[in-house]
Amino acid sequence: MPRTSILIAENICLIRKGLRSVIQKLGNAEILQSISNKEELYDIANRLKPDVLIANPNMLNSTSEDLKRHFLNAKKMSLVLISDDESIDTKYKADAFLHYNDNQNKILTTLEEIIDRKAKKESNNKSNETLSAREQNILKHIALGLTNKEIADQLFISIHTVVTHRKNITQKLGIKSVSGLTVYAILNNLISMDEVK
Amino acid sequence: MHIKESMKMADVIQMNYMLIPVIHRFGIELGFGDKTVTEVCIENEVDLNFFLQLVNAYHDQDYFPKEELQTIPVHEIVAYLKMTHASYLNNTVTEIEQKIKSLELEGSEDKKYIALIRNFFEGYKSELTEHIMREEDVVFPYVLAVDEIIKTEKISEENKEIFEQFSIEEYEEDHDDVEEKLLDLRTIMIKYVTPPSNSTLYHSIIQDLFRLEEDLNYHSRIEDKVLIPKIILMEKSIQNLF
Structure with missing residues (x-):
């Protein structure tokens, strides 16, 4: 499964950088670009065709509900709105909403759900053993050599949850050992060969 | 039959x-x-x-x-197990390794995947080697010492030291599953890798892995069902003797 590409459009520098650092904790996603300039957004989005656009509504040229209609070449793109305005959820139509005061876990879960939904759409009848985005993320961390405790700390979940995910991953893939899981992660582009120590 | x-x-x-x-x-x-x-x-x-x-x-x-099987002398079992160890390391494992290497030399676009498989197999090999070395350096000398104590009904200073430093239970505990990696490799090669152009060689590696696994299973059966129970009994009688 290919990496999910993400474009960020947000005029506040701290939010852009913060979002980038949180997204880096996602297993199977890459940030194409962060945009602070409203004028460039449509051009860049139509050219890069990201899977997901995370944008502040004030970066978008529309007051109407249908924010997506200007992205002519990026119709399949999921739109995630981010704002300090709690009422965006009702004001606009989007695939998901993030707020400045969301904690890291909430942001990660929201984005993973989006990635999951996309994956399901694309591979509707692929084998049922496809890992969920969260499982892929955990698998990536396992492959990087992290312990259960370290994974739990990084993703803000309990060790118990990590263990459950690991069990499910092993069951779905039929691979038990860490080195076997690492090979799987590389074969499926979850991590690159250079990242493995 | x-x-x-x-x-x-x-x-x-x-x-x-x-x-x-x-x-x-x-x-x-x-x-x-x-x-x-x-x-x-x-x-x-x-x-x-x-x-x-x-x-x-x-x-x-x-x-x-x-x-x-219980009537077979301990030193015969140990000698046989040592022979199988040597044949794994010198023949079976080396042969599979060679095959993977020649596959890697042939490959063009699949090279990356074959390198992964080779690395994985090398990891397995060193784990197996470590496991075997531990058996040969710690477990077998212990087993032979126990056997000698029973036979001579005497504990020499040397055997006393060996006997006190180890117990077969420890071995039972860390008789961990070296086969797990082997299974994983097989699964990866069957389920997740697109075979390289030389599929004949690729298939023969998979078949070799199956055979090695079968052989190892048999090998551990001898260890777990014959050697260990035998030694546990001997340990008990030593404790009763002295």
Whole structure:
């Protein structure tokens, strides 16, 4: 499964950088670009065709509900709105909403759900053993050599949850050992060969 | 059908070709004409009872003549296990490694994947080597010491030290699953890798992995079902003796 590409459009520098650092904790996603300039957004989005656009509504040229209609070449793109305005959820139509005061876990879960939904759409009848985005993320961390405790700390979940995910991953893939899981992660582009120590 | 001493050795091999490496470990070479199992064993100075029990246990998974196996001298079992260790490391594992390497040399666009498989197999190899070394350096000397204590009914200073530093239970505990990695490799090669252009070689590696696994399973059966119970009993009688 290919990496999910993400474009960020947000005029506040701290939010852009913060979002980038949180997204880096996602297993199977890459940030194409962060945009602070409203004028460039449509051009860049139509050219890069990201899977997901995370944008502040004030970066978008529309007051109407249908924010997506200007992205002519990026119709399949999921739109995630981010704002300090709690009422965006009702004001606009989007695939998901993030707020400045969301904690890291909430942001990660929201984005993973989006990635999951996309994956399901694309591979509707692929084998049922496809890992969920969260499982892929955990698998990536396992492959990087992290312990259960370290994974739990990084993703803000309990060790118990990590263990459950690991069990499910092993069951779905039929691979038990860490080195076997690492090979799987590389074969499926979850991590690159250079990242493995 | 069980293998009997009066059978022709050639028929035994015809019945199960997986026994070829097993008899090889006893130093028996092919080309035995019409000689019977007994004759071949005498010629090669192989303990007939031990040979029969082993090939039968190998040939038939459910055949497990605990009592007969229990009568086999400890040093014979240890010698056999050592021979199988050597044959894994010097032949089987090395051969698979060579095949993977030549696959890697051929490959063009699949090179990356084959390198992954090679790395993985090398990881497995060092784990297996470590496991085997531990058996040879710690477990077998201990087992032989226990055997000597029972036989002589005396504890020498040297044996006393060995006996006190280890117990077979420890071994049972960390007799961990070296086979897990082997299984994973097989699964990865079957389920997740697109075979390279030389699929014949690729397939033969997978078949080799199956055979190695089967062989190792048998090997651990001998360790877990024969050697360990035997030693546990001996440990108890030593504790009662002294």
